[in-house]
Every structure is written in C-alpha cells, then in structure tokens.
Amino acid sequence: MSQLPGAALAQAVPGSYEEVGVIYFDNAATSWPKPAAVKDAMVQFLEEVGANPGRAAHRRAVTAGRMVYETREAVAELFNAPDPLRVVFAANVTEAMNLALVGYLRPGDHVITSAIEHNAVMRPLRELERRGVELTVVACAPDGALDPGDVEAAARSNTVMVVLNHASNVVGTILPVQEVGEIARRRGLLLLVDAAQTGGAYPIDLVADGIDLLGFTGHKSLHGPMGTGGLIVGERVDVKRLRPLKRGGTGSNSELEKQPDFLPDKFESGTANAVGLAGLGAGVRWVLAEGVERIRAHEAKLTQHMIDGLTAIDGVTVYGGLTATRQTATVSFNVEGMMPSEVGLRLDEEHDIMCRVGLHCSPAAHRTIGTFPDGTVRFGLSPLNTMSEVDSALAAVGELAQEAG
C-alpha cells in the first residue's frame, strides 16, 4: 500500500505536532500543521517577489500576478472548473457566500436551503429575508441527511437558487449535492454550494455535480493560510446580475470610474492577499499531488475508527450517520453528565487534545441534531492525523466518561 498522506505530510512538516506531543483535532475550524511547501511559497513571495499582482508591468509585479494566476489554475483543476478566470478570490468562504447570496438574490426571489447550514449562509439569508427575499429552510433528518425530493417539493415559480453546504460542519454529514444539482438543472435554478468542509477532502466536480456557484475556503482541507478562499462562478450564472460586494481598483480599465464587468476583476477590487494566495497555491498543489481520493480514504478509515470507538464508550452519544463513507472526518459527540465546554477544557488541559466545543456557528444544525443550545464536542480530523492519535483520544474520552458517569 502506498504511503498514507498523513505519513507523507509528517515528513514534510519539520517539528510536526506528533513530536510536540499534542493532538490537534480542530481541523474543521482550520487545518494545522500545513505542508512545508505552503510556508516556503509564502516566504518566497515575501522575500523574492513582494510586488503588487496586477498593478504594474515590471517583472516582479508580473511574477506576483503569475503566482496568483497559478493558484487560480490549481483551484480550477481541483474542482474541474473549465476556466481559471471564473475563480474569484475572497478573504474567506464567508465572503464568497455573501457575494453569491447578497450579490445575486433580489426582493421577490425565492431561495431554498437546508436545516443544517452554517451561519455563513443563514445570517446573509435572514438579512435577505428581511429585505424581501423569500426563504424556505428544508428540514433534515436528525443525522443531518437531506432528502433531495424535499428540495424539489419546496420549489416555487419564483425560486431562483438552492444553497447547501456540501457537508455539515457539525456532524460531517454529506448532502446530496449531485442529486440536487440535477433537480436545479431540470428546473432552471442555480445551485450554490458551500464547500468549506469538503473542498480538498472530498471529490468535487463542478460539471458532474451540476454546481453553478462554489464557495471554498483556503485554510481547511486545501491546507493554505487563513485569509484565503473564493467563489467559482459557473457558466450558467448571469455575471451581469451578480453584484460585487465592493468596488475599487482592479488594475484594469483604469481610465474608467465604472467597475469592470468581467471576471474575475468585477469581484476582486483592492490589492489581493498575494502572499496568502501563494501559500494556497502550494496547498492545492499538495492536495492534487496526494490525491483527493487517497486523502479521503485515509480520513474515512480514521473517522470510522473514531466513531466506532466513541460509540463503544458507556455514556457517550455520537451524532450524525455513524458511517464514515457518508460523512467528512468531523465527529460530534457528548459525554453524559459533563457539559461540552468542560469536556473540551479537560481534553486540552489534561490530555493535550485540542478540539472545538459548543455550537460551531451553526445553531440550525444543532437544532436539527437535537443538541441546541448546549452543543457538542467536535473532533475535526485531517489527512495527517494518525490511528494512534485517534486511539489516544478514545482513551481520554473513556476516562472522562467513566468519571462523569
């Protein structure tokens, strides 16, 4: 069997956490550590390039622009987007989702979403609802599963868009994006997908999945730095209708005081996070080299072991579908008789395990799985975690559960 991504990365990251002796299980919030190539690309940009991409024509400005462009190309390749210029960079996936929702929807439009969304989608949608956009939130099963038929049944004559997270950030449940994509095509709706939890960890193919708008984050499973992400604008999207969140300098059409109307400049005003995008490019190329399928297989193995181990502990409740093949490497659970905040503190202080507890910015998801308002303890794994770390965590949770029970 080929070397697992985790082992490969451990070699690529000097002083990785296994040597430090701590277990980082908060990868669903941001991945750590990053491949060494990510840091190297950022250092190279700062030391050797440093110029403003797309703002001048001297050699280093062109080199900076080329590094940003190559990141666009890598992202387009990973998600099978036909044209790299349709990859619009943003500060994070939240900004990307805001651009797609606030930029596209108008009063009188109807939009459909699920009951397991992150606030990156729910908050802009609730604001749009206040401004006259009609919203239907389709219920999910308690394990987070969404029935595509319920999405279709919610469609009306004024429905213009379906927005779904690809996988829940709370329980990892993967939503049936491809099936909903097929419904969206058939009914002439746009499908907007929030890939915060899946981009780089689960196969995404814009064409095959029927995705029209894809919001992605750079700092989770693409292994880039924070402050990177973006929106891929598919061919079916009317770019004229999509309004930018901000307007300003783009380095193009400088003689005009009117915002450019072409991609990506229309949506990329202001100096880009070029150092971050240089790092993101290295992260995406690392994912492409390791292979999403291989990363996925390793994560699924760890995840199933985690689910089975937690389920076997008396007094522990695990949420979601309990099947690794139907979810990401994110596992939510609770310990009977101990609040999630207490579990998180004890894991950190007594067992050197870092995770995230509470509501995870997703009150809707916690209502769906029945854990609102206390929340859950969430382990978010990455391709560089190992079986022995999962075993250590299981032993630690076992101790806490015994004490609390």
Added chain:
Amino acid sequence: MTDGDYTVLLVYSTSHALRAEKLLARAGIDCKLIPVPRELSSDCGVCVRVGREERLRAEQVLEDAELEIEGVHNV
C-alpha cells in the same frame, strides 16, 4: 509609431494576460508580458507581445480558449 517585429495583443486585465501567457506557452508560442503602450490604451496593465510571424496562430489559440482579445497591434 514605427513598425517593429512584434505584435501586441490587448486583453481585459492582468489575469487575462496571464492566462494568455499560459495558453500560448502550451501552444509553443514565445511571448512576453509588457506594459500596455500608452498609444494603444490608457490602461495601466500588461499586454501580451508575440513575434509578428506568430500573430495569427496566437490569435487562434486565444480564440479557441474563448479568451477575448481587445485589440491587436503591430509595434
């Protein structure tokens, strides 16, 4: 302006110019990104310079990739 040995292709933005550079390189056409000559446009960006003998082939490569060309000038 005196005619030289080059043709410049004007595109909408630096991102477009960088895409053009990649597409042309893949097609085996030598090119260089240069500042847009002031006589051609008041834009502050870059354009794509190719050897004049590559003009038609370069235009075809960009057209095939649906990369819109704003203007073509011999310089």
